[in-house]
Amino acid sequence: MTDLTPPIFDGHNDILLKLWRAEQEGRSPEALFRDGAHGHLDLPRMKAGGFCGGFFALFAPSAGMSMDMSGDSYDLPLPPLMARDEALAANIAQAGILLRLERLGHLRILRRAADLPAAIEAGEVAAILHLEGADCIDPEFRALDVLQGAGLRSLGPVWSRDNIWAHGAPFRFPSSPDTGPGLTEAGRELVRQCDARRIMIDLSHLTEAGFWDVAEVSGRPLVATHSNVHALCPHARNLTDRQLDAVKERGGMVGVNLATAFLRADGKMDAEETLDAVAAHFVYLVERMGEDCVGLGSDFDGARIPTPIKDVAGLPALRAALRGAGFDGAVLEKLCWKNWARVLGETWGA
Template structure:
């Protein structure tokens, strides 16, 4: 067993399984290649996290369409609705077929029970709401199925708002924010107890959420713009606003958001992640920072071959002088505290 249990703010397993045609998610349990599998999670202490639904644009024949594009056109609504439901069904089947190993959780109590019983605790998350219409009917269906977290946009525009593109070096202030439909979505998520994820919103959208929502401001997988001037990262002004609401940032493991040069080069030392953690803690406090790996959705450091290597990160935290209590908060406790205040 690893020393620290980890609750992770973001992974893209569901879209990867969908790309691979694994509609049951069975390969997760039988040793799939990739950042996360049951074996890798157990080896590394990955005990739960946010499992994201993500609808790809065109072409669909490659799992990393970001390899050649920085700006993304809108996706077809009917296609997005279909793929959203197909990926949600994968997670539901995984939990139904392997309840001893994998649980779909709707509350912190269910997460803690899953951890105590040795099962991975999964929060169903939607990353970009192209599969949800302006009337929000799909939101209510997904909520009934277990949805407890969503990002109104991915890094492209939709009916709810404007996503921040993948640019470097650049400001996240890239255009308009939420639409009227987006503001209605935010208000309804507050009412339902669905966490709002700011990770792919541009800066105007961030401030719109801050005005409309009464909940803590949260980014499930981002890093510090002061250390890496990628548009996907959060400025100090944004971090300070998050701190004022008791919000939280999960540290993204993507090297393109961590390296000072913004390059997706996996040759990056673990100490660069510690620098970002130090900066985030300085702005958000020790209770406002957690982990948000983006496993199976980005280029992670070369020394981290999979979730099995998460102890290398916690060992680096210890070398940096982080005490056991702080590491436990960063790895698990801060997400639990935040979720108690958002989903219950």
């Protein structure tokens, strides 16, 4: 019998982007979520893998961008600033899909930290509405008001494409994450606004300078929802030991990203036939930061995932790999979901 315990809560997925694109092609996102779809995520496979929920990202894509990370080294050109109206249209449409899925009873949008254990107990998929790149937010924060009212509880100021708030870490290998400036003055105010509203700030995709800017401005735990260990994979998207130490000091979290380019020592978004690299990142993070600051940040539906997992139904393979690395019992529960529950409570309040 497949082991579906502990349940797994995930720091990042891109299913809303996938469903939005399907809707643009005339297909029903609700039916695809309910009955099964291509890619990594849908409701039947979530249930099959013991997936209890996670951060569901709103993301406005740029047309025609190459994500080829197959070379021995690379530095992908990033698209220019996206128009606010373009980003807002995409993000509102994606948020609308998530709200409809909740209305149909397919999941529960988390608006309070206390709702996560209750959703797990009820066997519901718990979704955090997350904004990956605040390109749609205006300087007066009116769009932030609306999205917060819809359930937004987590925000990354920038994807790797720069915006008015911050500079993004490029898809560059090998590279330090110290690739340029961090937050703008407007970005500092965005962080203050999010702190006041108890919206979590996501450090993934920020430059190292941006990471330290958030650490200076924000009083909340430092959280990187889907980032890995730079010492194991020297990619600009990964975190240095000094950054990991700061996350630990602030009682934050790092979600291990299953994208192979951020796992493999050679930085290639290529096939990965074992979970040895995944386990190595978990082990390194726990040894560096302790058992309370580490979880999963899969990047399902946004990246190439190791073959033994393949999609969300393959999460039992991840549990087995973590057990094989020496994690079991209460520690495994922390890595699978309880650490996320803790940091949500400390960021959002009860």
